[in-house]
């Protein structure tokens with residue numbers, strides 16, 4: 298029993314979701330199962346209890362598996378911070394920024410980190426469900442691959458390939474992907490899963506029979522299209538909004554290097570919040586609350602914000618009594634200046650910021666990475682919060698004497714966080730995940746609506762749990778689970 302890998306014919310074929318569904322199915326059977334993704338590229342990350350950083354999808358899969366988060370679940374995380382480079386995070390810690398070409402050579406070292414994590418998981422768990430990245434048929438990326446077949450061959454694990462039928466061309470995708478693999482790699486492929494099927498399964502059957510006969514590999518299931526399945530997105534920003542009774546409009550500025558946009562999932566799913574992202578070239582327009590999100594390249598994103606009409610619109614919004622919230626990089630932008638003397642994020646060493654609060658931020662090589670708990674101090678409330686911090690910047694200045702959050706304990710010793718402006722229209726915090734705390738979210742939304750909004754909460758954790766149960770039920774119903782379990786037990 299041990300490792301089974303899910304690879305996809307394309308990005309967004311459903312690998313993360315299938316791994317999450319199978320994690321829950323195995324957890325239901327009492328198995329200790331670990332999710333694993335050798336290499337992830339995303340600006341959405343989660344912080345482990347030990348203060349390491351991993352991809353968001355593995356955090357969701359760990360919840361599905363009912364196991365505590367570990368940096369071994371995603372040993373390599375690449376966080377792109379320019380068009381050609383990324384911050385490389387190994388075993389949860391940022392080691393350096395690297396250009397893509399240099400990373401190609403670095404992959405041999407990265408593979409050792411991947412195998413070390415896999416070995417540790419192998420010793421601790423009864424099953425490891427691995428998610429590939431993109432598609433294994435990217436022939437230009439095959440050399441030294443660690444994310445797909447390179448890993449599967451190294452540990453000699455069975456592979457299931459999933460394809461999205463909703464996009465069309467599913468047979469060509471599956472047969473074509475298989476054809477581009479070497480013979481040894483083809484031998485590792487033990488079956489296919491077809492995802493997002495809608496329609497009459499009877500009409501699909503002849504295609505499935507053909508596929509099985511042609512490839513000599515089984516179709517292990519056809520998963521239906523799950524309408525409004527809302528699970529944490531790995532990277533792409535989900536813009537779909539579910540408002541049924543609009544009481545509050547929130548606009549999030551879609552910065553080019555936006556990070557941790559999962560901060561807004563709870564708002565996006567809140568029945569009374571009309572949440573929209575404002576894109577490049579668009580006006581912000583009328584809103585109750587403007588949010589400046591986190592950013593992986595805060596100086597370049599602030600310059601971008603200033604090049605839009607957004608800075609003037611924010612000032613106008615404030616003149617009309619609107620509210621502004623900055624999260625992490627967004628908080629930093631609300632101060633007087635951002636300095637990057639060591640070139641941590643960009644070649645531009647400083648920038649004048651929006652000057653809505655009196656403090657300055659300096660980016661340092663010391664990254665703060667931690668889960669935190671405490672209280673939100675807004676509008677005389679003292680609501681419990683739990684979340685996480687991921688940033689290199691350190692902020693300092695008198696505005697921070699009126700904090701937005703109070704942490705009970707913090708590894709840097711810093712227990713005051715962020716600020717509330719004296720007119721209480723502008724607030725900022727380093728805390729990610731603040732809206733995932735139903736009571737704190739209620740307090741923030743009440744503030745943002747000047748008390749207009751009826752305090753209806755949205756509980757993301759509860760919602761996520763319902764979605765995972767629904768996903769696992771679907772997997773149990775439409776996948777050949779016994780055959781999938783048998784694959785796990787025949788590994789090695």
Ligand SMILES: NC(=O)CC[C@H](N)C(=O)O
Pocket residue numbers: 556557590591592593594595624625626627642660687688689690691
């Ligand atoms: N998560 C963030 O928004 C980080 C902000 C900024 N890039 C920093 O590292 O300080």
